[in-house]
Amino acid sequence: MHAMSKIFMILILVVLLILSSSPFLFAKNNTSNLKPGVTVEPDPTSPTGYYATFIYEDETATATNVEIYSDCFYHFKIKDGFLIPYKPEDYQAGMFPGGGSGDTKYYINMKKLDNNLWKAKIPLSSGAFVYNFRITNPDGSTTERLDDPNNPTLTNTATGISSLSSMVYIPYNSDLMGSGPWLDRSVEIPRKDNKIGTVETVSYKGAAGQTRGLAIYLPYGYNPDRKKPYKVLYLSHGMSGDKHGNELRWMNEGAVANITDNLIADGVIEPFIVVSMNNQDFDWEYEKIEEDQFDYIIPYINDNYNVYSTPEGRAYAGLSMGGITTNRMYFYHADEFSYFGIWSYASEGEEIENIDNYKELNSPSIMLGAGIWDFGLSPVANLASELTKKGINHSILVVPGAHDWETWQLLYAAFIENHLWK
Secondary structure, three states: OOHHHHHHHHHHHHHHHHHHHOOOOOHHHOOOOOOOEEEEEEOOOOOOOEEEEEEEEOOOOOOOEEEEEEOOOOEEOOOOOOOOOEOHHHOOOOOEEOOOOHHHOEEEEOEEOOOOEEEEEEEOOOEEEEEEEEEEOOOOOEEEEEOEOOEOOOEEOOOOEEOOOEEEEEOOOHHHHOOOOOOOOHHHOOOOOOOOOEEEEEEEEOHHHOEEEEEEEEOOOOOOOOOOOEOEEEEEOOOOOOOOOHHHHHHHOOOHHHHHHHHHHOOOOOOOEEEEEOOHHHOOOHHHHHHHHHHHHHHHHHHHOOEOOOHHHEEEEEEOHHHHHHHHHHHHOHHHOOEEEEEOOOOOOHHHHOHHHOOOOOOOEEEEEEEOOOOOHHHHHHHHHHHHHOOOOOEEEEEOOOOOHHHHHHHHHHHHHHOOOO
């Protein structure tokens, strides 16, 4: 063979080898190993040590664009406050995720592949993250807040109503994420063994004769015939973009089952039951919420589960509007629960001014909490100040987060580990 021909053939072989070894080139045609849904894998090229790969399958084959988004993909530095958001790819050790408003939603255009698949690869820090998709249709309209059809959100099987977001869980890498309080959020990740509880979804007849939904976490090994009944925590969500399905928010976006499973399995806390309800159906008419709680929810739980029927085995907690709900439960029904968690908002105005009129406020154990960038921090801090003036024992915890699920996951974990049933 002529020398020039040999050189030419060698060059062709070299080029082919380079192309075949690249993970980025020809990606559009190489979809056989891609599974719709989300996959989390360690990767030394990631600033966090992990990448979450999201694959969306457009079954209609009509989308002109697909975006993945979350209001908790941005990360923040404590010293910078909430003014400087960092994109996931700009993550640095010691940053914390945060969001909770339209301004902090982070959208990523996904890359279109073959077979109607769309892909995005995102580095994320430790813990549980909400995410959704936004689809652009051929007419230019958009379909908002789609959960992942291959990693669906939680659904109440008794009512057919679903929560809002899909979830992805990222392990902790101390070398790249740093060490310090709140950085290791492994407690939010699902267990890989069989020591996991169950979340039951049910319907019941509530106030005004409505059919309503509950979500009930039962711990691993729950025994309906156990001689000693289980203690129960009632947990209220906040104001949601959708008034339906709110009984599912804590169980899904709040990672309640994962957190509780892990702390029980590690021997840190005793097994107990968690009940979450939908208070937004009452448009935050607190008298109706209280009627529903005492006349319908508690009797339903007492009749159907092996729980304490007395206040020493009951607790109530909530976030945002649920924080106000919890605050009212504390002010007006302190004798019905032994523990309260008031988070990311609290009562204001006349209800605080009339604090001297409420009875037995020193009897229950109180934990207040909010995020450092949380717009609900101020009323929580004000409540703490009033309780201090009155000599009422309480604790307050401020965590690195905003008015979002990243904050409430931390507060829930701290509440059940360090405060509840103590």
